Amino acid sequence: MIAINLATCFLAVLGTFLAVFEWTAAKRREFLYLYMTTERPDSEYFHSARHRRRQFAIMLFSFILLTCKEIYANSVLYRPTALMQLDWHPLSSVSPLLLYTELVSVLFLGLAFLMGPRRLYTRLQKWFNYQLIGITVVFALLVMTRQVTDVFPTFYRVYLGVVVIAIIAGTCRGKAESRLPQSLAFALLAVGVFGNTILFHRIATFAALFLFNTLLLQNIMEQYEEVEFDRHRMHRERQVVVSFLETMGNAYSTVFDLPQVLRMIMESSLKATGATSGAIFLKDSSGKLQAKLSRGFFPPMYDNTEPEYRARRTELLQTRMLEQQFNMSEGVIGQVARTGEPMLIMDVRKAGVMSDKVTEFMRNRSMVLVPLTIQDEVLGVMAVLNRETAIAFDEDDQGILQSLADHAAFAIRNAAMVAELAQKERLDRELQIAHQIQQQLLPRECPQLPGFDLAALGEAALEVGGDYYDFFWINDRRLGIVVADVSGKGIPAAMTMAIIRSIFRSQSREERSARDVITATNSVIFPDLRRDMFVTAFYGILDVNARTLAWCRAGHEPVIAVQSEGGLQVIAPSGAALGIADESVFDDIIVEQQIYLAPGDSVLIYTDGITEAMNSSGEEFGIDRLKATMASNGCPDGASIIAKVERAVHSFVGSAPQHDDMTMVLVRAR
Incomplete structure (x- = not known):
C-alpha cells in the first residue's frame, strides 16, 4: 500500500x-x-x-x-x-x-x-x-x-x-x-x-x-x-520573403511600374514554390478580376475549345488566357477573391478547372491560389500551377505563397499609386498647356464699338472648360458674337471648342445671315463630332449702323433682353444643338430672331453654368433669380452689370464647389 x-x-x-x-x-x-x-x-x-x-x-x-x-x-x-x-x-x-x-x-x-x-x-x-x-x-x-x-x-x-x-x-x-x-x-x-x-x-x-x-x-x-x-517551414518562408523584399527594394532605384512589379512577384512565386507557370489576376474598376500577367504555360480556365492552328497552339492559348476575366463569384478565381482564403487544388483536371486537352503533358496538375489583400481589401488573386517535380503542391507551399502574396499586395498597391500620381502629374501638365492654349483663343478684351458697350465673363469649373465666347468682325459694320457650351469638360471639350471657334469664323462671310452661318457650321461638324458629344451655341450678328442684333439659338439658353419699351423679356427662338441632327432636320428646326437696341437697352447671353449653379442644399440659382438681378440693374455700363450678376451667383452658391463653367456676354446700347 x-x-x-x-x-x-x-x-x-x-x-x-x-x-x-x-x-x-x-x-x-x-x-x-x-x-x-x-x-x-x-x-x-x-x-x-x-x-x-x-x-x-x-x-x-x-x-x-x-x-x-x-x-x-x-x-x-x-x-x-x-x-x-x-x-x-x-x-x-x-x-x-x-x-x-x-x-x-x-x-x-x-x-x-x-x-x-x-x-x-x-x-x-x-x-x-x-x-x-x-x-x-x-x-x-x-x-x-x-x-x-x-x-x-x-x-x-x-x-x-x-x-x-x-x-x-x-x-x-x-x-x-x-x-x-x-x-x-x-x-x-x-x-x-x-x-x-x-x-x-x-x-x-x-x-x-x-x-x-x-x-x-x-x-x-x-x-x-x-x-x-x-x-523548417518558417525558415524557408522567411528566406522567400526576405529575398522578395530585397528584389523589390533594388527595383525602387530603377523604373518601377506595375507591369515590372507583377513580373518580379511572379518570378519570386515560381522560384519559391517550384512551379513551372503562374498567373496574376487583378480587380479592375468594374469589380471584375482581369488576367494581367502569366508566366510559363498557364492555360485558360474553364475553356475546352481547341485552337484552330496546332502550330500556334501554345501562343493562342496564352492569348486566350490573358483575355479571361472573372466575376467575384465566378470559378475558383472568384471564390478565392470573395472569401479571402487560399485554395489548394490537387488536380485541376478532376476539379474541372482545366480541360484534358491542355493538361495532358503536365507532370502534375496541382494548383495553389492565394488572395492579394491589404487590410481586408482584395486587390486580386495569384495562382501557380504544375510543380517542376512529380510531387504535388502541399499546405507548406500554400503558406509560403500566401506570405509572399501578403507582401506582394503592398508592392502592387504602391506601384498603382505611383502610376496614378505619374498619370495625374502628366494630366496636370497637359491641362496646363491646354489652358494656356484656351486662354490664347479667347478674346483678350471686348471690342470698342460706337454706340455700344460690350462686356464678358468666363470662369471654368476645371482648369480647362467647354464654354467659350468670341467676337470677330465680319465687315466694317457687322460684328459676329458667339457663346457656346461644349458637352463635357477637360481637354476633349477644349479641343472641340477650338474647332468650333475656327468653323464659326470661317463660315461667317459678309452676306451670310446668322441662320446661314449656324446651319453651315452644323453641316461641317455633324459627320465628325463624336456621338456622345454635342454643342449648344448662340451665334449673333450685331449691326452697328442699324442698331440691330440678329441671332440663332442652337439648343442654347434663352436670351434675356431688357428694353426701355418692352421691359424684360426672355427670348428663346427654336433650334437644336450642334452635332445631334443632320442638315435636313437641323435646317427645319433653326429659327433666326432679331431685335432693335435703343439707347439703354441690354441683352445678356449666358451658359447653363449660371442658371444651374447650386448651393450646398442642392438648390439651383435659376432663371428667375437671374431675371430679378437683370431687372434691377441700375448700372452705368456693361461691365458693372456682368459684375453684379457674378456677385449674385457667388453669393447664392456660397462655399459650394463650382460644378460647371460660367460664361456671360452682355451687349448694352448707349
Whole structure:
C-alpha cells in the first residue's frame, strides 16, 4: 500500500511537470507565431498555438489538484501506522473533501483532453461550467446540512461514473491513436470508485495516472516533431520573403511600374514554390478580376475549345488566357477573391478547372491560389500551377505563397499609386498647356464699338472648360458674337471648342445671315463630332449702323433682353444643338430672331453654368433669380452689370464647389 501511494503521488507530480513543460512550449510557440514570423494574428497557425496553450493550462491545473490531493492523502490519511487498517476499509472512510477535489480534477482533465478540436471548445467550456457549478452546489448543501460524510461518497461514485462515460464518449471524436489510452485511463478512475475499497481505488488511480503521463510523453514527442517542421517551414518562408523584399527594394532605384512589379512577384512565386507557370489576376474598376500577367504555360480556365492552328497552339492559348476575366463569384478565381482564403487544388483536371486537352503533358496538375489583400481589401488573386517535380503542391507551399502574396499586395498597391500620381502629374501638365492654349483663343478684351458697350465673363469649373465666347468682325459694320457650351469638360471639350471657334469664323462671310452661318457650321461638324458629344451655341450678328442684333439659338439658353419699351423679356427662338441632327432636320428646326437696341437697352447671353449653379442644399440659382438681378440693374455700363450678376451667383452658391463653367456676354446700347 505504501509503494502504491508513493508511486501514485510520484506520477501526479510527474504529470504536473510534464504539463508545465507542455504549457511552456505552447506559450513559446504562440509568441513565436505572433512576433517572430510573417504569420498574421488571425491565421490558423496562431489560433491553434493559442488554443493549445489554453488546453495545457487546464491540464496543468488538474494535475496540480491531483498532486495536492495525493500529498495530503499520503501525509494525513495514509499514515504508516494506519495503512494496514485502511487497506480494505470502504471508500466512504476517505475524506469527502478529497473526493470533491478528485472529482473536480477529473472534470478538468476531461475538458483538457476533449478540447482538441478548436471548434468544440466553446461548447465544452459551457458543459464544464455547468458540471463544476453543479457538484460545488451539491457539496456545499451537504456540508451545510451536515450530511456530507454520509451522502457525498455515494454521490461521488454515481456522478463520477456518469461524467467518465460522457468523457469516454467524447474521446471517440479525438485522434484514433489516442482514443483507447484516454478511454482506458478515465475508465480506470470509474472502476476504482466502484471497487468500494481504498486499495482497489489506489491501484486504479495509479494505472490511470500512468496512462495519462504516457499520453503526455507521447504528445511531447509529437510536439517536438511539429516544432521542427514549423521551424523548417518558417525558415524557408522567411528566406522567400526576405529575398522578395530585397528584389523589390533594388527595383525602387530603377523604373518601377506595375507591369515590372507583377513580373518580379511572379518570378519570386515560381522560384519559391517550384512551379513551372503562374498567373496574376487583378480587380479592375468594374469589380471584375482581369488576367494581367502569366508566366510559363498557364492555360485558360474553364475553356475546352481547341485552337484552330496546332502550330500556334501554345501562343493562342496564352492569348486566350490573358483575355479571361472573372466575376467575384465566378470559378475558383472568384471564390478565392470573395472569401479571402487560399485554395489548394490537387488536380485541376478532376476539379474541372482545366480541360484534358491542355493538361495532358503536365507532370502534375496541382494548383495553389492565394488572395492579394491589404487590410481586408482584395486587390486580386495569384495562382501557380504544375510543380517542376512529380510531387504535388502541399499546405507548406500554400503558406509560403500566401506570405509572399501578403507582401506582394503592398508592392502592387504602391506601384498603382505611383502610376496614378505619374498619370495625374502628366494630366496636370497637359491641362496646363491646354489652358494656356484656351486662354490664347479667347478674346483678350471686348471690342470698342460706337454706340455700344460690350462686356464678358468666363470662369471654368476645371482648369480647362467647354464654354467659350468670341467676337470677330465680319465687315466694317457687322460684328459676329458667339457663346457656346461644349458637352463635357477637360481637354476633349477644349479641343472641340477650338474647332468650333475656327468653323464659326470661317463660315461667317459678309452676306451670310446668322441662320446661314449656324446651319453651315452644323453641316461641317455633324459627320465628325463624336456621338456622345454635342454643342449648344448662340451665334449673333450685331449691326452697328442699324442698331440691330440678329441671332440663332442652337439648343442654347434663352436670351434675356431688357428694353426701355418692352421691359424684360426672355427670348428663346427654336433650334437644336450642334452635332445631334443632320442638315435636313437641323435646317427645319433653326429659327433666326432679331431685335432693335435703343439707347439703354441690354441683352445678356449666358451658359447653363449660371442658371444651374447650386448651393450646398442642392438648390439651383435659376432663371428667375437671374431675371430679378437683370431687372434691377441700375448700372452705368456693361461691365458693372456682368459684375453684379457674378456677385449674385457667388453669393447664392456660397462655399459650394463650382460644378460647371460660367460664361456671360452682355451687349448694352448707349
